[in-house]
Every structure is written in C-alpha cells, then in structure tokens.
Amino acid sequence: MTGKTTFEIFLATVPGLEAVLCDEVRHKGFRSPSVVPGGVTIRGGWPEVWRANLWVRGTSRVLARIDSFHVTHLAQLDHRARQVAWADILRPEVPFRVEATCATSRIYHAGAAAERITRAIHETIGAPHADNDDGVLVRARFDQNVCTLSVDTSGDLLHRRGHKEAVNRAPIRETMASLFLRQCGYSGQEPVVDPLCGSGTFILEAAEIAARLNPGRSRHFAFEKLATFDAEAWERMRTVKSERIPSVRFYGSDRDEGAVAMSEANAARAGITDFVTFARATISELQPPEGPVGLVIANPPYGTRIGDKKSLIPLYRALGQTLLARFSGWRVGIVTTESGLAHATGLPFLPPPAPVPHGGLRVTLFQTAPLP
Incomplete structure (x- = not known):
C-alpha cells in the first residue's frame, strides 16, 4: 500500500x-x-x-x-x-x-x-x-x-452504535433494521410506526435517519489505533454537523411495559427523545397517529418450534386486521421467518425478496403497497 x-x-x-x-x-x-x-x-x-x-x-x-x-x-x-x-x-x-x-x-x-x-x-x-x-x-x-x-478498521461490529444498552430477546441488529427501512422506501420524510417495538430498534433507526444523525457518532473504531490515523482530521470530520429537526414523529408501542421502558432509555441515550413516542399498547389498541400516512414496520416474534408458530397465528391475524381497518394509505413491512405467519395477517403483500440470515434463522421482509 x-x-x-x-x-x-x-x-x-x-x-x-x-x-x-x-x-x-x-x-x-x-x-x-x-x-x-x-x-x-x-x-x-x-x-x-x-x-x-x-x-x-x-x-x-x-x-x-x-x-x-x-x-x-x-x-x-x-x-x-x-x-x-x-x-x-x-x-x-x-x-x-x-x-x-x-x-x-x-x-x-x-x-x-x-x-x-x-x-x-x-x-x-x-x-x-x-x-x-x-x-x-x-x-x-x-x-x-x-x-x-x-x-x-471498525473493531466492534458497527451495529453497536453505543446507544442501545438495553435489549430484549432476539433483537434485530441496527444495521439490518436500517437496510429493511431502506428496502421499504423509507428516506426520513414520513412517520414510522412499530407496534411490536421491543427495544425500539426500528424507531431509533428511523428517527436518526430523519434527523441526519451519523450512526457512528458515539463510539470508537479500530482505525484510531493505526499508523494512518490523523486525530485532528478525524475530529474535524466527526464534529461536522448535518443534523436537522425531523418534520414528522416516530411511534413505538408494545404490550410489555419493560420493552417500552427499554425503548425510552435507548432513545434518550441516542438523543432523539424529542422526535419519538413510546407507549404501552396491545395490537387491538393500535391507532394511526395524526398527520400524514407513512410506514408501519415490525419484527414480530417468530417461534422456533411448530407449536410456537401455530400459537402466533392469532397475533399476526390481529395485526393484519387492525392495519387493514385503520391504516388506509400506509405501507407495511413485516419481518418474519415463515410465509405462513406473514399471510396469516391477510395483508396484500407484494412478491417478497429472498430470505436473509438473522440470528441462525432466515427471515424475509414482506411488504405491501399503500393499503386500501
């Protein structure tokens, strides 16, 4: 070199x-x-x-x-x-x-x-x-x-942004969440709702994209230990401000109070509390926020055994019924391992892309056009 x-x-x-x-x-x-x-x-x-x-x-x-x-x-x-x-x-x-x-x-x-x-x-x-x-x-x-x-040059994997200290079981990585948001056509200009928010990953990523916050702003990297590192040049690059105040808000909900508390704590560490709202709510209580339509995206539980999957069908069915009844004009993205679970929602999915690896499983992003 x-x-x-x-x-x-x-x-x-x-x-x-x-x-x-x-x-x-x-x-x-x-x-x-x-x-x-x-x-x-x-x-x-x-x-x-x-x-x-x-x-x-x-x-x-x-x-x-x-x-x-x-x-x-x-x-x-x-x-x-x-x-x-x-x-x-x-x-x-x-x-x-x-x-x-x-x-x-x-x-x-x-x-x-x-x-x-x-x-x-x-x-x-x-x-x-x-x-x-x-x-x-x-x-x-x-x-x-x-x-x-x-x-x-990275050191720790880059999904470790330095903000999400609290996580729930089997969380989706921030890097994958950001790519799924992009795959859904999200660019930071529309509201995002996650009705099964867990530790808040989709909402945090969506809000940071809208606010133009650099994902690596709060962490260190392996390149800082190299002979090629220029601390002054890096500091100038790192501190360039390109942030903006989002024109929309981002909404996460979960029936688990602990998940809501985790999401709120993670949002506070990321500095995006002013743009996000987290609340305890069941799927049947879900309502669209006031304002423009946008994207509903969720990573529901999958179940790793056949019995688990069957027990999850009512959850997926309730999610689909709620979205079809109340979220006209919104697009939907559902991440799951099973096409059967996705189609239990009754949502009009577009042809799905190939599944991708996630935590030892293979997951697929099922998407809709704007709902009727």
Whole structure:
C-alpha cells in the first residue's frame, strides 16, 4: 500500500442485502460502489475509511484492502508477507492478531497461514501479538491461490452504535433494521410506526435517519489505533454537523411495559427523545397517529418450534386486521421467518425478496403497497 492514495475498501453486510447497502453507499456519495458477495466495495483513501465507519448505517464492518498477491505454499507466503508495508499501517506498540480463511487454494490450513503472517508482522515491525480480541485485526483470505490482506478498521461490529444498552430477546441488529427501512422506501420524510417495538430498534433507526444523525457518532473504531490515523482530521470530520429537526414523529408501542421502558432509555441515550413516542399498547389498541400516512414496520416474534408458530397465528391475524381497518394509505413491512405467519395477517403483500440470515434463522421482509 506504500504510495497508494486510493485502495479498495470492503463494506460487509448480511448476504442478500448487498444491493440495498450499495444503494445507501451511492446515495452518501462514495466513489464507484460495486456489489460483491457479502458486501460492497468502494475506492478511496483513509478519509473514506473513516467516513464509511461514521456514516454508513447498513454495513457491519469496514475492511481496508492493503495488499493482494498470488501464493501457493507457506514459504512463499512467509517471504511475501514480509514485503508488505506494515510499518505504514500498523503501529509497533499496538497489539494485533491475524485471522485467515482458505477456499480452493493450495494453502488450505488457515491456522498455519495466520501463524506465518503473524510472525512476519512481528519480526518486521516488532508489534506484539494480541492474546485476546482487543488488538487490531488483520484478515487474510486465500481464494483461488490469491491472498488478500485486509485490516478491520471498525473493531466492534458497527451495529453497536453505543446507544442501545438495553435489549430484549432476539433483537434485530441496527444495521439490518436500517437496510429493511431502506428496502421499504423509507428516506426520513414520513412517520414510522412499530407496534411490536421491543427495544425500539426500528424507531431509533428511523428517527436518526430523519434527523441526519451519523450512526457512528458515539463510539470508537479500530482505525484510531493505526499508523494512518490523523486525530485532528478525524475530529474535524466527526464534529461536522448535518443534523436537522425531523418534520414528522416516530411511534413505538408494545404490550410489555419493560420493552417500552427499554425503548425510552435507548432513545434518550441516542438523543432523539424529542422526535419519538413510546407507549404501552396491545395490537387491538393500535391507532394511526395524526398527520400524514407513512410506514408501519415490525419484527414480530417468530417461534422456533411448530407449536410456537401455530400459537402466533392469532397475533399476526390481529395485526393484519387492525392495519387493514385503520391504516388506509400506509405501507407495511413485516419481518418474519415463515410465509405462513406473514399471510396469516391477510395483508396484500407484494412478491417478497429472498430470505436473509438473522440470528441462525432466515427471515424475509414482506411488504405491501399503500393499503386500501
């Protein structure tokens, strides 16, 4: 990477949502976004790396691709890894660790490959090997006899915004929630209602999008430990204000008082209390707020056993009946694992996209056009 002003940057996301992430990345002005399996690539330098971590809602991590070379055996890897300009990227006093993955390559032992790269880095710049997950992560991917070296510039996964300390069972990640909102056509100009809000993820994301709040504004990143980090330039970037007061409000409700309290606490930490309303309410008590129509989006319970799923049908049916009776003109998005549960609502869903992985399951976003 020595002398390079731009390089490839990989923004990871949930498989199946790459095109949605690409749309967000393009909308936020990044150069040459391209959909690839598992994410989106862009071209840029370190400021673009910082900006992607700070701005992009739908990515789970940002990798800086620092080198790529053909390699077929470990001795060759050892030699080639020592030619990488590690001193330009890693700091000698900051611990690091290496993770490797191998696919269809003559180098097939990931542990041995990671060990060779670890030794090369340590003997080249003297940086200590991290004994835990705190160090800077170097990723090596071996595919078709090509080794691609990347540095994880994010650290903690990017759904950890730093605001949602309280969570309920099986919460949807903020990154996925933001992509589902985008998939529903949400751009921050309309009200959003979540009648099964849990810890408030959909409402928090919708309100922050409307208020133009950067998702990474309250946390630290791994790139702050790199030799390429410029603290003054980062501070200038981080403190640029683009916020606005939303023209609409965002409404979450749940029958569980504890979920409502969690959502309110999370909203307070995110600084969006003025734009959101949370209330304890059952599905049958749900009413549309005054004002313009918008989007109803929910992540209802799925049930992991057949008996659970059958017991959930009345909940889905009640949700659909309430929305059809009271929410004329509103669009609806329902995230669930089972088409049978979705169709129990009786809502006129559009043809659904392919399911995507979520917490060991596969979920689908079922959407409607504006309800009659």
